[in-house]
Amino acid sequence: MRVLFYGRLAEAIAPELEVDAPPGCSVxxxxxxxxxxxxxxxxxxxxxRARACVGAVMVHDDHVVGPTETVEFLPPVSGG
Amino acid sequence: MSIVVRLEEQPxxxxxxxxxxxxxxxxxxxxxxxxxxARPRSRSGDALQELVLDxxxxxxxxxxxxxxxxxxxxxxxxxxxxxxxxxAVRTGEPIVFAxxxxxxxxxxxxxADYLMDRLKTEAVFWKKEVGPAGSEWIEPTAADYAERERxx
Numbered sequence: 329m330r331v332l333f334y335g336r337l338a339e340a341i342a343p344e345l346e347v348d349a350p351p352g353c354s355v356x357x358x359x360x361x362x363x364x365x366x367x368x369x370x371x372x373x374x375x376x377r378a379r380a381c382v383g384a385v386m387v388h389d390d391h392v393v394g395p396t397e398t399v400e401f402l403p404p405v406s407g408g
Numbered sequence: 409m410s411i412v413v414r415l416e417e418q419p420x421x422x423x424x425x426x427x428x429x430x431x432x433x434x435x436x437x438x439x440x441x442x443x444x445x446a447r448p449r450s451r452s453g454d455a456l457q458e459l460v461l462d463x464x465x466x467x468x469x470x471x472x473x474x475x476x477x478x479x480x481x482x483x484x485x486x487x488x489x490x491x492x493x494x495x496a497v498r499t500g501e502p503i504v505f506a507x508x509x510x511x512x513x514x515x516x517x518x519x520a521d522y523l524m525d526r527l528k529t530e531a532v533f534w535k536k537e538v539g540p541a542g543s544e545w546i547e548p549t550a551a552d553y554a555e556r557e558r559x560x
Contacts, residue, residue, distance in 0.1 A: 335462050335534025336545040384466045402464065407548045408444070408472075408492055408504050408531035 329393060331358070335403040340369040349393070355380045356389030358399060377404035411480055412489045413472045415463065420493050420502040429489040433509035436486050440516040441507035442524055448499040451549075454541045456499050462534040463494045471532040475523060483519040485510045490523060492531065496538075522559055529556040 329349045333341050341362065349358055359380070363370040372378060379386050381400040382393065393399055410432055422443045433439050446459045476488050487509040497503050504527060508519035529548045536545050 334464060335536075338462065339536075339545075381467070384464075384470075400464075402467075402532070403534060403545075404547055405530065405532050406461075406535035406546055407529045407552060408461075408527040408533055 329353070329358070329395075330398040331362070332398060332400040334400070335406070336372055337369055337401055337403050340372070341366045351395070353393055354389060355382075355387055355391045355393060355399060358393065359389065359401070362401070372403050373401060375404050378402060409480060409485075410487045411473075411476050412487075412491075413469065413476050414491045415469050415472065416491050416493050417495050420491055420505060422502055422505050425489060425491050425505040426507065429487055429507045429509055432487045435511075436509040436516075437511050438513035438516040439507060439509045440513070440520040441489075441505065442520050443502050444504040444506075444524070446497045446499045446501055446503055450537050450539065450544065451546075454539050456537050456539040458499060458538045459497045459503065460536040460538060460543075461494045461497065461503070462536070464532050468494070468532040471530060472527070475526045475530065478526070479508065479519045479523050482522065483508070483510070484512070484515040485519045488519065488523070490527070492527070492533075494533070525552075525555045525559060528552045 329347045331345045331347050363373045379402045382397050476490050485508045489507045491505045493503045506523040508516045510516040529552050
């Protein structure tokens with residue numbers, strides 16, 4: 329599964345990551361795996377203002393990630 | 409009515425942007441413009457060299473367009489122009505140009521004010537201040553959110 333990050337998450341984890349997630353993995357489960365693997369990013373990943381997107385559309389934690397989908401984790405925006 | 413929104417990777421030239429909206433505003437009586445500039449110091453007072461604006465390939469421009477369209481619907485304006493830098497911006501250089509043209513000055517002032525309050529809190533950027541002492545990702549201040557709330 330391809331996962332993209334921006335801002336402080338890209339710096340703490342990587343701009344892009346290939347995650348070996350099981351079929352049926354939800355965005356919430358993916359978030360948990362990432363938070364466990366990258367403790368320095370956990371607070372940002374779990375921030376109330378952080379967002380997860382699939383196909384540039386915001387999704388909730390119960391969204392099941394399809395085999396060809398790319399998930400993007402967006403930290404809280406800084407504004408312009 | 410015209411709305412021009414651009415995401416700019418190269419240095420922003422406010423004079424050129426102002427000329428552009430003035431050329432379109434020939435039937436108007438007022439053009440208000442705002443230029444945001446990269447500050448030379450952080451909130452804690454440290455000297456800065458540059459501000460790095462990370463952005464999303466589609467959501468960033470979409471956020472700028474949504475804010476510009478919302479301003480056009482809300483105020484009696486004829487033209488709007490929003491140009492925002494991305495990438496590394498050296499301190500002292502312009503980051504954003506936001507402008508509104510209207511038959512009357514009040515609507516133009518209010519639209520420009522509204523544009524900036526929303527851009528400051530909702531534009532999809534991730535900003536990092538970079539200086540000799542290191543770097544830090546920053547988020548809007550409580551004052552920024554309070555200014556945004558004025559518009560409901």
